[in-house]
Amino acid sequence: MSLERKDDYDHGAWMESKDLSPIEEVYLTALIWLDRRLRIVDYLELLEDMYYKTNLQMPKSHTEQYNLDNKFWYWYPLYALGSFSTIAYVVAAISGALLGFYYAPSTQTVGGETLRTVAYSNVLFIMGDLNFGLFLRSLHRWSAQVMTAAVFLHMLRVYFTGAYKEPRELNWIIGIVLISLTMVFGYTGYLLPWSQLSYWAGQIGVEMALSIPLIGEWVAQLVFGGFTLGEATLQRMYILHVFLLPFVVTGLIAVHIGIVWMQGIAEPH
Amino acid sequence: MSGKRTDTDDSTEPRTDDISEPEGSEARRAVRTDGGSDTRSDGGIVPQDDQAPTWSERKQRTQGLSRLTYEYFERSRREDEDLRRASDYVERDVLAFPTWPHEMIRNLAITSFFIGAMFFLAAAVPPHLPGPANANSTPAVILPDWYLYWSFGLLKLTPLNPELALLGGEKLVSDRVYGVVANLVVVSIIAMVPFLNKGAARRPVEEPGWAALGVGGVVFAFTIAALAVKNLIAATFPIGNHELFDVTFLLPLVAAFLAYAVLKTMREGYMFELNRRYFRLRPPK
CATH class of the missing domain: 1.20.810.10 (Cytochrome Bc1 Complex; Chain C)
Incomplete structure (x- = not known):
């Protein structure tokens, strides 16, 4: 039993199994590197939430709803x-x-x-x-x-x-x-x-x-x-x-x- | 929501994964602290123990005011959802007038125009500065700015202050107190309006009485302001102080009556359309 920390989430092996293009590989490596330090996922979740909130459909105005013909x-x-x-x-x-x-x-x-x-x-x-x-x-x-x-x-x-x-x-x-x-x-x-x-x-x-x-x-x-x-x-x-x-x-x-x-x-x- | 679940349910409920587990798993269970099933093969990602209370369950177990708050919020959330389900409110299938750039450019244009208009006024009509303050000479005309004329006029309601025969013609409150109280009365009447007039009606034709009250109030604001500057009025128009005082109270009544008559007449032809369009969608209670 070694004291070395086990990699619970073996992202390297996962990336190898994905057969990625060079661009995807560079991108993922950078993303994982940053994410392991900064926990970007949390902020991405916030951004996603904001995205869906700002893209909600507007309800009809009263003039439209009650067909008041402006x-x-x-x-x-x-x-x-x-x-x-x-x-x-x-x-x-x-x-x-x-x-x-x-x-x-x-x-x-x-x-x-x-x-x-x-x-x-x-x-x-x-x-x-x-x-x-x-x-x-x-x-x-x-x-x-x-x-x-x-x-x-x-x-x-x-x-x-x-x-x-x-x-x-x-x-x-x-x-x-x-x-x-x-x-x-x-x-x-x-x-x-x-x-x-x-x-x-x-x-x-x-x-x-x-x-x-x-x-x-x-x-x-x-x-x-x-x-x-x-x-x-x-x-x-x-x-x-x-x-x-x-x-x-x-x-x-x-x-x-x-x-x-x-x-x-x-x-x- | 699991609002009806009690604490005992949580603790006595048999866990389904216990039943399905094979006999030889006791030793493994002893070292397992997370309580989740580890039959997954994709790297030991385990879900949180389902015995651990969630935040909402923790909240449900609290006592007193926080418990009541929680229960109320759950109820109101439920109510919202039910109302939303029951409503026939239609959302459009396209996005609205875009905020950027259309709406923002429009707002910018309106704001710039408005500020420009103020700059123009300021440049065209500079203010006048009267002479310095002199406590020894009272000017002929003492006036606040125009927006306080109505309040100033309410201070001059002396003839309306009742003299009580019981007190031998004495007044119950002095005229000055009477004027200040009149101000308070006017403001509190305005403050009470939304508590007296409720309901879904929005247009003046739908409630001629309230619209007439509003018209009367606006006209009264002008006539009482005219009463405040009665020496200026008397100098300009051939009208005595008594007549002006009467007009101050009669004109609002006349205006209110006229507004009421006009709106009531309009209402006859108007409400049919309105009812057809509006009350069909939101039937009156």
């Missing part, structure tokens, strides 16, 4: 609204990140003038002196407007085509959270230039927060950093706008789209 083609552009709002969100994120390089959320005054705050003069610099700054701010603002509009229209489309119905209640609710957060996104961004309109919109926000029963003062403290507007308010709006909301909204959008992916798009029958 009468409802005019609905279909409305089905792009969700992806339009996502695209606008991406554009706003990129232009916003670029704007963030030139902006600081501070109500400190500059140059001895009482009203010229750091935030406001930064926005003035972006719009007046920075190369492409006016365009950048314009693009950020317009993509935000377009995103909000697309989100509202998307909600109407979902309502009037009954796409919120039975298996999709959860996504409808996530959608309501998302539309609310979109508006909060817009509101916090509206306050950042610290212009006259920003200030008084912030004033209304504080008053609204204060009129919430029971927890009003606590909410005003948390969100606006006090009962009167100031440095703390602007900084909280800034952190909400560039740090907190991006994470939350991006995550929720991913979940929202993921659920659509899993459940499929509800076409009108």
